[in-house]
Amino acid sequence: MKVISFYSFKGGTGRTTTTANVATDLARRNKNVVVIDLDIDGPGLDTVLAVKNEIPIYIQDYLKQPNEANYKMLLYDLKKEKHFRKFPGALYFIGANLDVQSPVDATTDIVDLIIRNLIRTLADKTDPKIDYCIIDSQSGYTDLSATVLDVSDHLFLLSKFSRQHIIGTVLYHRLLNHLKITKNLVLDFDVVISVVPEITKPREEKLRAEYLTFIKKNTKQEILVEIPDASSLKWREEVIIGKSTPNVRQVTQAFRAISERCLKL
Numbered sequence: 001m002k003v004i005s006f007y008s009f010k011g012g013t014g015r016t017t018t019t020a021n022v023a024t025d026l027a028r029r030n031k032n033v034v035v036i037d038l039d040i041d042g043p044g045l046d047t048v049l050a051v052k053n054e055i056p057i058y059i060q061d062y063l064k065q066p067n068e069a070n071y072k073m074l075l076y077d078l079k080k081e082k083h084f085r086k087f088p089g090a091l092y093f094i095g096a097n098l099d100v101q102s103p104v105d106a107t108t109d110i111v112d113l114i115i116r117n118l119i120r121t122l123a124d125k126t127d128p129k130i131d132y133c134i135i136d137s138q139s140g141y142t143d144l145s146a147t148v149l150d151v152s153d154h155l156f157l158l159s160k161f162s163r164q165h166i167i168g169t170v171l172y173h174r175l176l177n178h179l180k181i182t183k184n185l186v187l188d189f190d191v192v193i194s195v196v197p198e199i200t201k202p203r204e205e206k207l208r209a210e211y212l213t214f215i216k217k218n219t220k221q222e223i224l225v226e227i228p229d230a231s232s233l234k235w236r237e238e239v240i241i242g243k244s245t246p247n248v249r250q251v252t253q254a255f256r257a258i259s260e261r262c263l264k265l
């Protein structure tokens, strides 16, 4: 099982939308997928995945009581939702509760241990065997995003073409390289630029070129893909791959480029 996480230093980069689209695209490609919302202080994957049924157990419940009985209920089968029924691969979801009544009171160390054990249990799962565990991480430097780093095989670093985002992404990239050397972090990452506005003026083209130069110079890495700002997603974050929504061809191509990268890992 490959553990692949979506992270952004700043919020509002379309991270949850991208996570949902890539995870479900992998299931469309006949891969068995578990998608986990680990942005537990600001969850949203259930909304983007358009989950209509009630989810029996959330990740917060499991963090409070990580027992066998709760594990059995933790993996919500997204095939129960009409829109995912025909997907050939298995598609499970571990959601996070939006309800403010359910903060996790376990210490950071315990949360870290439970998540590590959960990922190990998922990796050992048979019938079906899971191919991909896809995680929507918290943004910023948080304890949970550090745990996500440790359990991941690959990270997609999402950024916007904005100075705050680009600087944060470059600094985070530097931190990852530092952790690789000092803490033996075994992880590869790709930079993805998201919600890229349409260029209408030469000045904007120049700014884009400057941002790209800055990222490439500081990360020594090419950008994997640019996800365009899609008007349909602006108004409603959702899974659009496989839908015949007009004007989404470029954005679905960008999501597919990310899932194709996952297939090569």
Ligand SMILES: Nc1ncnc2c1ncn2[C@@H]1O[C@H](COP(=O)(O)OP(=O)(O)OP(=O)(O)O)[C@@H](O)[C@H]1O
Residues within 6 Å of the ligand: 008, 010, 011, 012, 013, 014, 015, 016, 017, 018, 039, 042, 044, 139, 194, 195, 196, 227, 228, 229, 230, 231, 233, 234, 235, 236, 237, 238, 251
């Ligand atoms: N490619 C896109 N084009 C246009 N709008 C988008 C795109 N992707 C996401 N959005 C919109 O941007 C907003 C934020 O998206 P999303 O919730 O996926 O971002 P996020 O990075 O997960 O945010 P947060 O940091 O709050 O968790 C939503 O209104 C969503 O509809």
Ligand SMILES: [Mg+2]
Residues within 6 Å of the ligand: 015, 016, 017, 039, 042, 043, 044
């Ligand atoms: Mg989000």
